[in-house]
Amino acid sequence: MPVPESSPSGPPRQPDRLSGRLVVAGGVVFIAGLLALGLALAFWAKRGSAPGGLAALALLCPIGFALAFAGLVVQARAARR
Numbered sequence: 188m189p190v191p192e193s194s195p196s197g198p199p200r201q202p203d204r205l206s207g208r209l210v211v212a213g214g215v216v217f218i219a220g221l222l223a224l225g226l227a228l229a230f231w232a233k234r235g236s237a238p239g240g241l242a243a244l245a246l247l248c249p250i251g252f253a254l255a256f257a258g259l260v261v262q263a264r265a266a267r268r
Contacts, residue, residue, distance in 0.1 A: 206262035213255025220247030 223244035227237040 203262065203265055206258045206265065209258025209261060210255050211258075213251045213253070213258055215251070216247050216254060217251025220245055220249075220251055224248060 223241055227241045227245050230237040230241065
C-alpha cells in the first residue's frame with residue numbers, strides 16, 4: 188500500500204512567495220487601471236475628451252493582467268517540480 192506524500196511543513200519556497208506577490212501586485216495594478224479607465228470614460232462622456240494622463244493610466248489594465256498571468260505561470264512551474 189503506497190504511503191501518501193506529506194506536504195512540506197516549512198516556510199513556502201521562493202517561487203511560491205514570488206508568484207503570490209506577482210498575482211497580488213497584478214491584481215492591484217489591474218484594479219487601478221480599471222478605475223482610471225472608468226474615470227477616463229466618464230470624462231470622455233461628459234466633456235468629449237479625456238485628459239491624456241488619465242487615458243495613459245488606463246494602460247495599467249493590460250500591465251496588471253500580464254503581471255498576474257506571470258505570477259500564475261511561475262506558480263504552475265513551481266508546482267510541476
